[in-house]
Amino acid sequence: MITVQNLRKDYLVRKGLxxxxxxxxxxxEVSFHIEKGKTLALVGESGSGKSTVGLMLLxxxxxxxxxxxxAGQPLLGGGSMAERRxxxxxxxxxxQDPFASLNARMTVRETLTEGMTVHAIGANAKERExxxxxxxxxxxxxxxxxxxxxxxxxxxxxxxxxxxxxxSVGPQFIVLDEPTSALDVSVQSQVLNLLRKLQRENGLTYLxxxxxxxxxxxxxxxxxxxxRGQIVERGTVDGIFDTPQQEYTRRLLRSIPSLDPDARxxxxxx
Amino acid sequence: xxxxxxxxxxxxxxxxxxxxxxxxxLFYLTTSPENLARRNISAKNPSPAQIQxxxxxxxxxxxxxxxxxxxxxSLATFRFGTSDATGQPIAxxxxxxxxxxxVIGSLVFVTTLYLSLTLAxxxxxxxxxxxxxLTTIVTVLVMSIAYIVYVNVGQYLLGKxxxxxxxxxxxxxxxxxxxxxxxxxxxxxxxxxxxARLYRTFLLDEINQDYVRTARAKGVSERAILLRHVxxxxxxxxxxxxxxxxxxxxxxxxxxxxxxNIPGLGSALVDAINGQDFAMVRAMVFLGTLLxxxxxxxxxxxxxxxxxxxxxx
Numbered sequence: 001m002i003t004v005q006n007l008r009k010d011y012l013v014r015k016g017l018x019x020x021x022x023x024x025x026x027x028x029e030v031s032f033h034i035e036k037g038k039t040l041a042l043v044g045e046s047g048s049g050k051s052t053v054g055l056m057l058l059x060x061x062x063x064x065x066x067x068x069x070x071a072g073q074p075l076l077g078g079g080s081m082a083e084r085r086x087x088x089x090x091x092x093x094x095x096q097d098p099f100a101s102l103n104a105r106m107t108v109r110e111t112l113t114e115g116m117t118v119h120a121i122g123a124n125a126k127e128r129e130x131x132x133x134x135x136x137x138x139x140x141x142x143x144x145x146x147x148x149x150x151x152x153x154x155x156x157x158x159x160x161x162x163x164x165x166x167x168s169v170g171p172q173f174i175v176l177d178e179p180t181s182a183l184d185v186s187v188q189s190q191v192l193n194l195l196r197k198l199q200r201e202n203g204l205t206y207l208x209x210x211x212x213x214x215x216x217x218x219x220x221x222x223x224x225x226x227x228r229g230q231i232v233e234r235g236t237v238d239g240i241f242d243t244p245q246q247e248y249t250r251r252l253l254r255s256i257p258s259l260d261p262d263a264r265x266x267x268x269x270x
Numbered sequence: 271x272x273x274x275x276x277x278x279x280x281x282x283x284x285x286x287x288x289x290x291x292x293x294x295x296l297f298y299l300t301t302s303p304e305n306l307a308r309r310n311i312s313a314k315n316p317s318p319a320q321i322q323x324x325x326x327x328x329x330x331x332x333x334x335x336x337x338x339x340x341x342x343x344s345l346a347t348f349r350f351g352t353s354d355a356t357g358q359p360i361a362x363x364x365x366x367x368x369x370x371x372x373v374i375g376s377l378v379f380v381t382t383l384y385l386s387l388t389l390a391x392x393x394x395x396x397x398x399x400x401x402x403x404l405t406t407i408v409t410v411l412v413m414s415i416a417y418i419v420y421v422n423v424g425q426y427l428l429g430k431x432x433x434x435x436x437x438x439x440x441x442x443x444x445x446x447x448x449x450x451x452x453x454x455x456x457x458x459x460x461x462x463x464x465x466a467r468l469y470r471t472f473l474l475d476e477i478n479q480d481y482v483r484t485a486r487a488k489g490v491s492e493r494a495i496l497l498r499h500v501x502x503x504x505x506x507x508x509x510x511x512x513x514x515x516x517x518x519x520x521x522x523x524x525x526x527x528x529x530x531n532i533p534g535l536g537s538a539l540v541d542a543i544n545g546q547d548f549a550m551v552r553a554m555v556f557l558g559t560l561l562x563x564x565x566x567x568x569x570x571x572x573x574x575x576x577x578x579x580x581x582x583x
Contacts, residue, residue, distance in 0.1 A: 055483075058487055060483055060486055060487065085489060088487070088488075088489040089489065091487070092487055092488075093483070093484060093487045095480040095483070095484065096480075097480060100479050100480040100481060101479075101480035101481050101483070101484050102481055102484075103481040103485070103499050103502075103503065104481075104503065104577070104578070104579060105499075105502045105503055105576075105577070105578065106499075114485070114488060114490060115488035115489060115490070118488060118489045118490055118491075119489055149578040149579070151578065151579040162484070165484065165488075166484075166487075168488075169488060169489070
């Protein structure tokens with residue numbers, strides 16, 4: 001479905017007006033491939049470059065070098081307006097903080113139908129509204145929510161709206177950028193369940209970006225571990241959890257809080 | 271909402287009384303009714319009897335608490351009385367001055383707002399590029415020049431060099447445009463810098479939000495994002511910083527009106543202060559306070575209308 005090859009992002013760092021230009025590489029030679037209907041988890045601490053990878057995949061940030069192929073089509077280097085528009089439609093995103101990612105001045109109806117209008121989904125406003133209502137039902141919210149504003153919902157509900165918004169344009173691939181990190185643990189599992197259900201029903205492909213390995217096991221098929229812009233380890237979920245090769249991965253694994261007091265004791269003796 | 275506004279109106283009462291009391295106290299601290307009488311009686315060396323008569327005519331013969339009570343009740347019912355200096359009814363002076371002040375004031379206000387918001391949008395759209403840098407340089411430059419310099423240079427250029435005819439004065443209707451052009455232009459040029467900087471910050475605060483990214487991911491065009499998503503949200507802080515100024519527009523600009531000889535309330539206030547016209551000054555202070563409070567209440571209402579998260583209770 002999606003293939004990334006040698007992706008790289010450099011940022012220009014200028015220390016002072018006359019200082020020489022230096023570059024900081026935040027993503028370095030990242031390559032991976034996600035099969036249709038599968039989930040790849042991109043794991044790493046904050047600042048490891050995982051979110052930058054997500055933004056580049058979505059075309060929201062221009063890479064310095066590298067290739068991205070989506071459904072056999074190269075994503076970079078142009079293509080016609082119409083082609084790029086179709087690609088935009090096919091890829092969507094859910095961010096960490098649903099309050100920041102939803103426009104507070106727009107009702108749920110406006111948020112859900114705006115993308116449909118841009119991509120001419122639905123023949124008229126009425127059809128788009130019906131579609132928006134059914135999207136809400138799909139993510140477990142009542143259609144009456146259409147006329148309300150984001151601030152009237154709880155964190156979990158807002159994230160459901162953000163997911164419905166991503167689905168509104170009928171994507172095949174969704175970048176989930178820490179979709180549960182801002183939520184309570186009890187709500188996290190509900191949202192993860194919803195994401196899994198939607199994947200099963202719609203055959204969606206996910207890139208799941210997170211710093212929390214505990215939720216990875218639940219959703220991902222494969223895992224890539226990123227450290228300082230590079231993928232340092234990759235493998236299946238079982239492989240990464242059972243036989244981590246890198247010290248960095250082991251450290252991430254140890255940081256998962258455990259409910260078992262014995263296990264907790266073990267993890268503290270580093 | 272209604273109960274909130276009512277409560278705010280009630281809060282205004284102690285503020286108005288307090289401000290009037292302060293004006294009253296300052297008057298008695300700096301001068302006395304006798305001085306006022308001596309200044310405003312036409313005779314060169316007024317006799318004590320003449321002064322007594324003047325004090326009686328202008329109600330300065332009662333006890334101070336009585337005076338304050340009288341003047342509070344008359345202000346509260348908008349009976350401003352007559353001027354200490356000219357004997358003219360103050361309400362009439364205010365009515366005559368409010369028109370010119372409001373015309374010039376609102377023209378300056380709208381032009382400034384338009385200029386600064388346009389520049390802010392351009393700067394935000396081209397953020398981090400040379401265009402952005404250029405707008406920064408221009409805004410800082412216009413902010414750094416004193417208002418008087420604009421007035422002198424403007425009057426010199428239009429009057430002496432271009433010979434546009436009379437530059438000071440006022441007239442209602444289209445014919446007044448030749449008088450209004452320069453003060454409005456100068457007011458806008460001297461004023462847009464700060465607004466442009468501030469609104470640019472408001473816009474950039476919003477532009478880096480995740481909802482802008484999601485809108486981009488949805489395929490919404492960059493222009494629609496800026497004008498629909500970002501501007502609508504940036505409007506919230508913008509309202510707070512502008513709406514409060516609207517009612518005060520009728521009070522006029524003291525400096526502008528004096529330089530351009532506009533017969534507005536700004537010049538009337540300066541005349542009243544120079545002429546030791548206490549009755550006029552206290553009426554103007556009362557009116558200014560009242561309009562400012564109205565402006566703040568309007569701000570709160572506009573805020574609630576613009577932002578669905580805000581509820582007035």
